[in-house]
Amino acid sequence: MLAVLAVLIFFMFRNSRKRQADARELQSKVQPGAKVMTNFGVFGTILSMDEEENQVLLETSPGTVLTVHRQTIARVVEPAEVEAVTEVGPANGEPEFGERVDDTPNDEAPETKKSDD
Numbered sequence: 001m002l003a004v005l006a007v008l009i010f011f012m013f014r015n016s017r018k019r020q021a022d023a024r025e026l027q028s029k030v031q032p033g034a035k036v037m038t039n040f041g042v043f044g045t046i047l048s049m050d051e052e053e054n055q056v057l058l059e060t061s062p063g064t065v066l067t068v069h070r071q072t073i074a075r076v077v078e079p080a081e082v083e084a085v086t087e088v089g090p091a092n093g094e095p096e097f098g099e100r101v102d103d104t105p106n107d108e109a110p111e112t113k114k115s116d117d
Helices: 002-029
Strands: 035-038 043-050 055-061 064-069 073-076
Touching: 002 073
Parallel strands: none
Antiparallel strands: 035 043, 035 073, 043 055, 055 064
16 A cells, blocks of 8 residues: 555656646747747737737737736747658559549440339
8 A cells, every 4th residue: 555655646746847847848849939839829929029028929820919927828839840741552552441533434324224103
């Protein structure tokens, strides 16, 4: 029973240290000119920061500047790397699993039945 309690306390301390390290890393990245996202989902660019008042001037669109508290900055948005997409298909020309294939030949029209009314 004591061993389980010791393991639980160990993980609690480890998790809190990890959160503190993440918070320090975020605060070091938050600088004027950085593109950020706030806790309420607004994206923008930091224009200036007031350390004494803990306020950040955030430009969300050209000409629109918001004043938000420094702690509402949730994360710094970094540009995503675009991977080159290469089309990889089956070498033998057969369709992949789940791919729809047109079974009718291109030169013939499909047969239709007419009802005897």
